Amino acid sequence: MADEIDIAIIGAGPAGLAAGVYAARGDRKTAIFERNILGGQIATTGDVENYPGFPEGVNGLDLALAMQAQAERFGAEIRYEHVTGITPGAEGSPFVLNTEDGQELSAKAVIVTAGADYNKLGVPGELELVGKGVSYCATCDAAFFRNVPVIIVGGGDAAVDEAIFTTRYASKVYLVHRREELRATRLLQDCLFANEKIEVIWNTVIETINGDDAVTSATLKNIVTGETRDLPVEAVFIFVGQTPNTSVLRGLVPLDPGGHAIVNLWMETPVSGLFVAGDIRAEAARQLVSAAGDGATAAIRAEHYIADHYGAPGS
Amino acid sequence: MAHPADTSDATFDADVIQNDTPVLVDFWAPWCGPCRMVAPIVEELSTEYDGRVKFVKLNTDENPGIASKYGIRSIPTLLVFKGGEVAGQIVGFRPKSDLQKRIEAVL
Structure with a gap:
């Protein structure tokens, strides 16, 4: 298999970018997959006034771009590809990821940070008039x-x-x-x-x-x-609520009635090596700072998982 | 990596309408976050389709004439022109694979 990744992160919002910073800084080959646009929900937010460290507030987009630069500085790669399938390997062997355009990749650990999408109203005229009001x-x-x-x-x-x-x-x-x-x-x-x-x-x-x-x-x-x-x-x-993007996790990990993935406090799922972090997980505060914290937690645990199962970086 | 050139109200006819190859126009504005996030995807596409599709971008703040002529009320919007006519339209931020499909449909 040509494309072997240590830590694959699915979704380049705040949770995924923070995970990317930690994963890449731990010297693991890290790829952050984004099916849409970088930044997730903060890309469409104006000013963020509650992210610690910015007493005057910070533009959501600027913050996302800064997180991207930080993750890339440590070697994380952003890939605009839609991951449609995650298949766990046998115990001690990597996950197989499939993308919409037919690629097959391997990853030793996977962190799903796919976030949530805004709901549609579902009324006549809505879809027909997108972009026209x-x-x-x-x-x-x-x-x-x-x-x-x-x-x-x-x-x-x-x-x-x-x-x-x-x-x-x-x-x-x-x-x-x-x-x-x-x-x-x-x-x-x-x-x-x-x-x-x-x-x-x-x-x-x-x-x-x-x-x-x-x-x-x-x-x-x-x-x-x-x-x-x-x-x-x-x-x-x-702006009528959100639905978590858990389609790639369906049948793989337990979901709550709202479709959020159930994880423990380390962001671990019952599938060894598969982590879920940010707005997509159950019982999340759904804040920028908590999503970023989740991402860091998941990446730290993913690093431990790889060290236990595959050894130190470069080994 | 190829970088889409700027077009404007004044040069749109020459840049887009009179162009022999299909042209993708990226309507954007500096204050539009998703527009800035779409830019790297459009740049990747412009490299992939180099020679087959021309890529340009139009700042809707500075060029309200063309934006209004084509009824742009949401950005980012991407319009694909073929033979001077709109042959494809993508409103809002969409996955790269969707953009590829729209471009392929026009080629």
Whole structure:
């Protein structure tokens, strides 16, 4: 087999990049596989205010690029390839990884840090109008909607944060939420309610997103009264939770009812040499700093695993 | 590694529309995080398709004319032009394999 890796990391978000720093710095041949874009969720986040060491906050993207540079400095390789299969070898022999484009690689230890993807609403018009007003990234697209009304869907931190951000451009921001209270942290809620451009529409869901070549309105339904109405807007930004990317782990490790992988405090799964870290694991705090901490923990344990089963680096 | 050249409102016609080979245009802006993250993938593709597909990028902040003409309301957006017409469109960040499929479909 041509491509032999010591520690394969699947997913180049904060957990994967932190794992990459530790794995490569331990002098193990390290590859970080990314099926999409580097940085994971922080690539689409604006400023990060709660990562220790940055008292004034830090841009999410800049932080991701710095983590990448740090991992690469120690020799980790970023590979834009989609790993679709992980097969454990017999006891004491490496895992086999398969990629979407048909490659077969070997890895002595595997750390899955594939994170979570934003959910779709699943309503008519949504997929048809992606890029024409429907968006899952306000930091990317809000600037295209200057001085027009827009909708943000959701009630968690992401939705509230993006609603506040979007007021820089939009004339009016409607936060549409299916409950009558928000899940977002208090600090974010205070900013939201203090912003005169934002109107929260409670107990309401989107029924359809309307428009031919571009979004022109959304049909809203109040789930308490049953009343529906059309709200003219040019954009609908959707932040309704996430689903962990555990498809590569299905049948291999136990998952909780939400689809997160169950691990111990060393990020170990029942499969010897296979680790899962970051937002994809069960009972994670789902924060940038905890994801990075998970990645470091997994890489340290992976190094121990390889040392026990294969010996010291270079042996 | 090949580096996609910049195109603009002023040079778009010559760079893209009048070009004989297919052209992939990467619409981006400096403040768009995912756009910066897509750039290394586009660079890899530009090396892989060297000679068969031309790669250029267009800053939507500095070139609102072309961005508006093609109805760009989300970035990153990649448009593939063939014979001066849009032959393929990729909105948002997508896996490299998806981009390859779209390019192959046009070739």
